[in-house]
Amino acid sequence: MSLATALKTGDATQLPSRRDEDWRWTDLRGLIRQIPPQYRYDGTGVLPAFSVASANGAEEFYRSPFTANRTVTVLNGFVDGLGLGDPGPLVFDDYDPVVALDVANVFGAFQLATRLAVRVPAGRSGVLLESHAGQGNHLVSFDLDIELGEGASLERIVLVADDPEAVTVRQTNVSLAPAASYSQTVLTTGARRQRLETRIAHPGAGASVRLDGAYLLSDQRHADLTTSVDHRGLDGTTSQLTKGVARDQARAVFQGRIVVERGADRTDARMRHQALILSERAEVDAKPELLIFADDVQCAHGNTIGALDEEAIFYAMQRGIPADRARAMLTAAFVGEVIDRIEHEGAREIAHAWAEAQLGSL
């Protein structure tokens, strides 16, 4: 059961539904009766697989927030819709320590499933600046496979700005070799229904994972941040921080699972989720899970959901800051803790500015 399968087969019964435990808060089956037709490139514009293209005003619409040594732009519809075939993996070689991957979904009531592979060879390191933007009431499935060789490291920063009418599922599978290091920060404003899922096969063996996220939701938007980290060997670390804000009738879902398998001793895994609910009709569903089958481990998780501190708002107002501004400032500061953990300085600044802009329009 997955969106990708349903899109491939055109069979709506393949969609995940609330009967699947992992999808109980992000029901697609009940939302989508019929799979719309696959998006097809209409033949105009520049051919692109992995180069900048312009058609449908897409380029006008989409400006990457990131600058990097290399920019890979996927205007969806050009890749799979044209049958250009597998573009091959995006490999972090010597010359591309910072790559911007921009995915723009600019089309209407169609569906599209895209896959991409990223490889960081042994001993190499890189930064992947990824942005997803959309316009239109489409269905999109995006699968990313990331493979890190021994001692390799990758920091991935993802900004997601979907259309409020879009339904999107993005799944990332990460596999790490010993001593590899993977850091991820996902920031999203949600969609009509949206799932951002990350699954990590953690070998232990000195490998480390940082797995962070933040959601900034308003109106009737939905965002589901689901993660699963599977510690399979000795001496692995995972540090996870997810924060978010839901207002109006928005709904956020956080499902974080960390599994420490038998024999994965000396694992150090910490997970924290903190949410702000800014209206009575907003909803946050959280399911933090630690499944520990080893003895000698250090694991902790924390989960808090609350409102803005009214006393702090009064304090800021007493100093002359109007109520709206005070709320925005405190909310940005709350979410800012996640962004501060981004190591790449340029990306951190862009992420701060991006979040502030989103919060300003919340």
Added chain:
Amino acid sequence: MLSINNLHATVADKPILKGLTLDLPAGEVHAIMGPNGAGKSTLSYVLTGREGYEITEGSATLDGEDLLSLDPSERAARGVFLSFQYPLEIPGVPALTFIRTALNAQRRARGEPEVAAPAFLRQARETTASLKIDFEMLKRSLNVGFSGGEKKRMEIFQMAMLSPRLLILDETDSGLDIDALKIVAAGVNAMRSPDRAMLVITHYQRLLDYIKPDKVHVLSAGRIVASGGPELALDLEREGYDKYVKAAA
């Protein structure tokens, strides 16, 4: 400057202020003293517009303008500043950012141009030096992890930066050792001027050794029950609040 007339206020339907009348002219420093539960903190919150306090009767005006109909940020823009008894921690917002945001919000509200960063930083450096605050501290989240004394000093620092016209000090001496108290008092005294007024709310006389009031009022059971010169504070220190509590009852 500040004129409070027959003010009645309730908290959760419980009357706390019961006909408080007070006139604070520009250029003067008035102390409000009183036993626990007299309504001292309520007075400071009512004047600054905190939620949860209902005005049932009376008025409070600043230079003739009704204060009570304004929200807290509007009052601040008109020059009302409260030094909190327990200053709040603001995680994730550096002190400098917070104060500059506040200053410029006030200036915008008054139709004045914003202060540019270099001028602001220069002023901040000078002010930290006079209050013996480490400038580096201003880069940290406001009040987060600060000691009680540091928080109080940070209140006075904000007061100096925002340059208010009506200063309300709520138990500013609590939590301060004698050296910190002297620094804080010097900071407050430096702000005395003919176009400013100060309301010093305190339980103990000690603070008034360092911030000399022009007048002292005794607040008991929600009303001013006695007023006099600085000698009244010394009198209270000797004899306690008992006779006023009885008189008010």
